[in-house]
Every structure is written in structure tokens, then in C-alpha cells.
Amino acid sequence: xxxxxxxxxxxxxxxxxxxxxxxxxxxxxxxxxxxxxxxxxxxxxxxxxxxxxxxxxxxxxxxxxxxxxxxxxxxxxxxxxxxxxxxxxxxxxxxxxxxxxxxxxxxxxxxxxxx
Amino acid sequence: xxxxxxxxxxxxxxxxxxxxxxxxxxxxxxxxxxxxxxxxxxxxxxxxxxxxxxxxxxxxxxxxxxxxxxxxxxxxxxxxxxxxxxxxxxxxxxxxxxxxxxxxxxxxxxxxxx
Numbered sequence: 001x002x003x004x005x006x007x008x009x010x011x012x013x014x015x016x017x018x019x020x021x022x023x024x025x026x027x028x029x030x031x032x033x034x035x036x037x038x039x040x041x042x043x044x045x046x047x048x049x050x051x052x053x054x055x056x057x058x059x060x061x062x063x064x065x066x067x068x069x070x071x072x073x074x075x076x077x078x079x080x081x082x083x084x085x086x087x088x089x090x091x092x093x094x095x096x097x098x099x100x101x102x103x104x105x106x107x108x109x110x111x112x113x114x115x
Numbered sequence: 116x117x118x119x120x121x122x123x124x125x126x127x128x129x130x131x132x133x134x135x136x137x138x139x140x141x142x143x144x145x146x147x148x149x150x151x152x153x154x155x156x157x158x159x160x161x162x163x164x165x166x167x168x169x170x171x172x173x174x175x176x177x178x179x180x181x182x183x184x185x186x187x188x189x190x191x192x193x194x195x196x197x198x199x200x201x202x203x204x205x206x207x208x209x210x211x212x213x214x215x216x217x218x219x220x221x222x223x224x225x226x227x228x229x
């Protein structure tokens with residue numbers, strides 16, 4: 001069964017550094033998402049992406065965050081200057097359509113630790 | 116705005132016992148409801164979903180869930196738990212009109228004793 005993959009599985013960085021989290025969505029999917037989960041808290045939506053544009057973003061997704069689909073397979077989340085509070089598990093997801101009934105398939109996550 | 120509450124942070128059951136994980140939602144209309152499971156080191160995997168029709172839905176791995184509009188609940192059940200069911204379980208709601216972005220609960224951690 002096709003799956004979403006994410007690299008790295010764990011990233012440790014110093015506060016103020018830039019990080020790029022990578023995701024490879026399912027190949028025929030058109031909609032891509034990033035979520036995060038701070039330890040002990042809810043999974044929170046960050047951003048959705050379709051047709052090389054952000055289609056929706058939450059208030060968490062401020063100017064420090066950006067997303068990109070640099071080629072036909074990768075989907076990246078960049079945090080320009082990390083803060084301690086960015087420490088979280090970051091999940092990538094993809095879906096074939098944007099229908100609320102369509103399933104989003106999630107990757108295993110990248111655990112980001114900001115020191 | 117929609118919200119999801121999973122009142123139990125941890126649930127401990129013995130292998131072979133029955134299981135019920137609670138989920139309550141807040142949303143004005145009929146929502147789309149989902150249960151996901153996350154095993155250690157894995158991504159969120161969809162167990163089942165409800166959109167309309169029969170309020171009792173069957174999912175993978177022997178799980179089922181029942182939508183009760185009067186109680187705003189979508190509880191997940193399994194008649195006999197296996198040790199491999201130990202994982203984190205997330206309930207999520209999507210509005211039936213408007214944004215397709217799911218709102219997740221905090222998750223319930225299931226511990227299975229042999």
C-alpha cells in the first residue's frame with residue numbers, strides 16, 4: 001500500500017537555526033498538509049497546499065514558516081528561525097481530493113527538538 | 116468552531132477485554148467523524164469514518180464506532196483487545212460544509228496488559 005514518508009525522523013537544532021522537514025506524499029495525490037503536535041497536546045493543522053499554492057493556513061503558520069514543492073515528489077516545511085516552542089512532532093499528510101469525506105494519509109512524523 | 120474532546124488521556128485494559136474509547140464533538144451540523152490510530156514510530160492510520168447513513172460503522176482491525184447525535188459522541192469500540200492494539204488513538208471531526216481540515220482530539224493512549 002502506498003504511504004507518505006518523512007525525513008528525518010528526528011531533528012535536533014539550536015534556537016534561531018533554520019530547519020527543513022521533508023515529506024514525500026503519495027504519488028497520485030494532489031493535496032498536501034502539515035500538522036504539528038506539541039508533546040501532550042492536540043494535533044494542530046498548520047497549512048494545506050494545492051496546485052503549488054497555499055490553500056489554507058492556520059494562525060500558527062506565521063512568517064517563520066514556509067512550504068514548497070521543489071520537485072514532483074517532495075513537499076517541504078521550512079522554519080526560518082526556530083524557537084523553543086517549535087519543538088513538536090510534525091506530520092505531513094496527503095489526499096487525492098479536498099473533499100471532507102476523503103481520507104488524509106499521514107506520514108510517521110518528524111520529531112523536532114529545539115535547544 | 117468545531118471541537119473534539121477525548122476525556123480519557125490513558126486507558127488500561129487486559130488483553131481479551133472489551134474496549135471503549137470516548138469521543139465527544141461540538142459542531143452545529145452533522146459532522147464527518149474519524150478515528151485514527153498511531154502506533155509507535157508510525158504515522159496516523161485511519162481506522163474508520165462516518166459521513167452519513169448507518170450510525171454504526173465498521174473499521175479495520177476489528178474496530179467499530181457508533182455515532183450518537185443526541186450525545187454528540189462517536190465512541191470507538193472493540194470487543195476483544197489484542198496486545199498489538201496498544202497505541203495512541205485520535206478522534207477527529209471535519210465540518211460537512213466549508214473547510215475540509217480536520218480538528219483532532221488530544222488522543223487517548225491505550226495500554227494493554229497481558
